[in-house]
Amino acid sequence: MGHGESIAQNTLFFSNLVQFPDAHRSSGRVTSGVDQRWDEVYTYRRLGNTFVYYSQFIIPGFIDTHIHAPQYPNTGTKVDLPLLEWLNAYTFPLEVKYSDLKFARDVYQKVVHKTLSNGTTTASYFATIHKGASMALCDAAESFGQRAYVGKCNSDQNLPDNYCEGTAASLRDTEEFIMEVLGRKNPLLTPVITPRYAVSCTTELMAGLGKLAEKYDLPIQSHLCESLAEVKWVSELFPQYDSYTDVYDKCGVFTNKTVMAHCVYLTEFDVALMKERGVGVSHCPNSNLSICSGLMDARTWLDKGLKVGLGTDVSGGYHPSMLDAIRLAIHTSNALSIQRPPDYKSLSYQEAFRMATLGGAEVLALDDTIGNFEVGKDFDALLVDMESSNSRVDTFDFDSIEDLVQKFLFIGDDRNIQEVYVCGQKVVGDGK
Ligand code: GUN
Ligand code: FE
Numbered sequence: 001m002g003h004g005e006s007i008a009q010n011t012l013f014f015s016n017l018v019q020f021p022d023a024h025r026s027s028g029r030v031t032s033g034v035d036q037r038w039d040e041v042y043t044y045r046r047l048g049n050t051f052v053y054y055s056q057f058i059i060p061g062f063i064d065t066h067i068h069a070p071q072y073p074n075t076g077t078k079v080d081l082p083l084l085e086w087l088n089a090y091t092f093p094l095e096v097k098y099s100d101l102k103f104a105r106d107v108y109q110k111v112v113h114k115t116l117s118n119g120t121t122t123a124s125y126f127a128t129i130h131k132g133a134s135m136a137l138c139d140a141a142e143s144f145g146q147r148a149y150v151g152k153c154n155s156d157q158n159l160p161d162n163y164c165e166g167t168a169a170s171l172r173d174t175e176e177f178i179m180e181v182l183g184r185k186n187p188l189l190t191p192v193i194t195p196r197y198a199v200s201c202t203t204e205l206m207a208g209l210g211k212l213a214e215k216y217d218l219p220i221q222s223h224l225c226e227s228l229a230e231v232k233w234v235s236e237l238f239p240q241y242d243s244y245t246d247v248y249d250k251c252g253v254f255t256n257k258t259v260m261a262h263c264v265y266l267t268e269f270d271v272a273l274m275k276e277r278g279v280g281v282s283h284c285p286n287s288n289l290s291i292c293s294g295l296m297d298a299r300t301w302l303d304k305g306l307k308v309g310l311g312t313d314v315s316g317g318y319h320p321s322m323l324d325a326i327r328l329a330i331h332t333s334n335a336l337s338i339q340r341p342p343d344y345k346s347l348s349y350q351e352a353f354r355m356a357t358l359g360g361a362e363v364l365a366l367d368d369t370i371g372n373f374e375v376g377k378d379f380d381a382l383l384v385d386m387e388s389s390n391s392r393v394d395t396f397d398f399d400s401i402e403d404l405v406q407k408f409l410f411i412g413d414d415r416n417i418q419e420v421y422v423c424g425q426k427v428v429g430d431g432k
Contacts, residue, residue, distance in 0.1 A: 028424025030373050055386035055395055055404060059353075060372050061121025061420065062322035062382070063360030066221070066261040066282035066311025068126045069137050070095050070104070072111040074315040079290040083227040086291050086316065092163050095128045095153075104133035108140035111320070116146050118321040118414045121380040121422050124149040124221055124259065124282075124311075124364060126194055129165050131173045138181055138189055145427040147380065149364065151194025151221055152177040156205045158237075164200075171208040178216055188423065190219065197223035198234045198247050210252025219257040219365060221282075222248070225270065226262035227293040245270040254279050257365040261311055262287075263301065264294035271304050280307035280363025283355065285328035286317030295332050298347055298355070309360030310352070326352045326409055349409055383419035383429070384408050390415045 071091060078090040098104045115123055123141075125148055127134035134152040141148035152174055156167045165173070174193070181191040193213040195201045201209075213220050225231055225244055234244045241247045245266075248254050256278030263281045266274070274281075283296050293316075301308055310325040311317075317325070326349070333346035347355075361371025370380045386395045386404050393411050395404060408416055419429030426432055 028379055030375055030377050030379050056383060056418075057401065057405060058381050058383055059405070060357040060370070060382075061380035061422065062119045062356050063122040063309060063364065063366075063371070064115060064120045064312050064322055064325070065124050065259055065280075065309035065360045065363050066126075066284055067111075067115070067123050067314050067320070068316075069108055069111045069314075070098050070126075070128045070133070071315035072107055072114070072320070075320060076315075076318050079316070079318055081291065082229065083291055083293055083316070084229050084233070088160070091315075092160050096160075096163050098128040098130050098133040101132050101136060104128075104130070104136045105139070108133075108137045109143075111314075112137075112140040112144045112146055112148075114320050116144055116420060117417065117428050118323070119382045119417045119420060120146070120320075120322055121382075121420060121427075122147040122149075122360070122364070122366070122370060124151075124192060124219075126151050126153050126196075126221070129153050129155060129163065129170070129173075131177050134177055135180060138184070142184070142186055142189060145188070145422050145425055147188040147370070147422055149190045149192040149219060149221070150181065151192040153194050153196050154205060154209060155196045155200035156202050158200050167202060167205045167208070170205055171212070174209065175212060178212065178218065182216065191216075193218050193220040193253070195220075195222050195253060197226075197230070198244060199230065199237065203238075203247070203251055206248070206251035206253055213253065213255065213257075219259070220253050220255060221259050221261070222253065224248070224260035224263050225265040226288075227291075228265065231265050243267060243269050243273075245273045249273055249277065259309070259363045261313060262293065262296065264288060264296045266301070271301065271306065275305050278307075280309060280365075282309055282311040282313075282363060283329055284311040284313035284317055284325070285332045286319055286324055287311075287313035289328060289332065290318050291316050295336050297336055298329060298333055299336070299345060302351075307359065307362040308355055309363040310356045321414065322356050323409060323412065326356050329355060349406055353405075353409060378423040379421055380423065381421045382417050383421075384412070384416050385418045386412065386416060388416055388418055 127137045138150050154170045156165050156170050178191045193209050195206050195209050238247045254277040258279045259282050261282040312325050314320050329352045330347050337344050337346040358371035361367040370378050420427050
């Protein structure tokens with residue numbers, strides 16, 4: 001069996017690795033057949049169903065299902081406190097600054113450029129409570145051509161006075177934000193309803209946000225069961241509810257377009273409810289380890305039928321690259337497996353790769369549009385070169401395609417990402 005055949009037969013991973021993309025120039029979509037235009041630029045060697053040119057290959061773009069754009073200036077610093085203390089000491093004081101539009105514009109250009117050049121073709125962003133700055137994040141995503149969910153963040157309790165909204169004002173600003181974003185008619189840009197987490201939102205606010213999501217048919221994002229102290233606080237704030245998930249559900253924010261970040265401490269009740277409602281999980285392993293929240297058991301949630309994608313959770317997570325999220329998802333799973341019975345299977349690199357692409361598309365309810373190269377989907381893709389002139393990875397003649405892809409996932413970085421495409425448009429690469 002040649003390399004190509006073994007690739008074609010590896011279902012999870014290699015149905016996701018490019019078979020051969022044909023991004024139609026005008027539509028930006030994947031169409032059937034061999035795309036001569038790729039042949040014009042790169043002479044590919046055909047191995048089974050995969051085309052490679054020496055050390056190059058094409059994979060679907062990464063989907064970061066949870067990232068806080070305003071926290072980008074803190075990335076790589078300030079991860080020495082647990083969640084609730086971390087929020088008060090470092091995060092809220094930074095987010096307050098986004099009342100300054102000039103500051104917001106500067107940071108948001110940087111974060112979109114950084115994530116895109118690291119291969120994040122789609123990101124689901126939390127912004128801040130500020131409507132103007134949230135629009136500036138939309139501007140940045142639009143100007144670079146990134147596909148983005150952008151959420152004006154909502155909080156009306158238990159936050160510092162200078163970073164807390166009134167309930168009515170929060171709902172009004174959110175609806176204005178939604179209408180402004182939808183008015184742009186940019187298919188790559190979607191407003192996402194973003195109650196920060198149950199601790200910082202009254203049931204009145206969450207119910208109002210649920211109604212807005214329904215009215216405009218929008219996705220929803222928030223945090224869930226991230227740390228033990230947070231779970232305890234929620235149970236004290238909402239004693240009349242059966243669990244953390246019950247609060248969200250009764251407020252109408254649990255839909256099949258909802259993504260919940262972290263989900264480390266889900267009960268059986270929570271998992272069953274999320275499965276029934278079609279709520280997806282954003283697994284943020286760097287953040288969970290960096291601020292010592294806990295180890296999320298991706299294997300168990302997948303086995304129970306939950307949709308699972310990956311998130312960087314910048315800046316609770318210290319790394320903006322989805323390659324890092326893939327690595328730490330695998331290592332978190334390995335760490336769990338050490339303590340589990342021998343038949344517990346930790347995540348394979350193929351599964352982690354799937355979570356970073358098609359899994360992410362599922363939790364964002366975009367799997368009809370992106371996530372792999374099925375005919376008819378948008379061509380969101382990365383051209384990876386393992387021997388680009390500035391690559392730090394050594395490859396060998398006897399490396400199989402699987403080896404090359406695995407090396408990229410474990411020890412590659414943005415220097416190996418030569419070109420990035422969103423909906424057929426080159427957004428990173430020569431002349432971009
Ligand atoms: N829970 C509420 N807000 C946040 C945040 O900004 N980051 C993380 N990791 N968890 C949160
Ligand atoms: Fe977060």
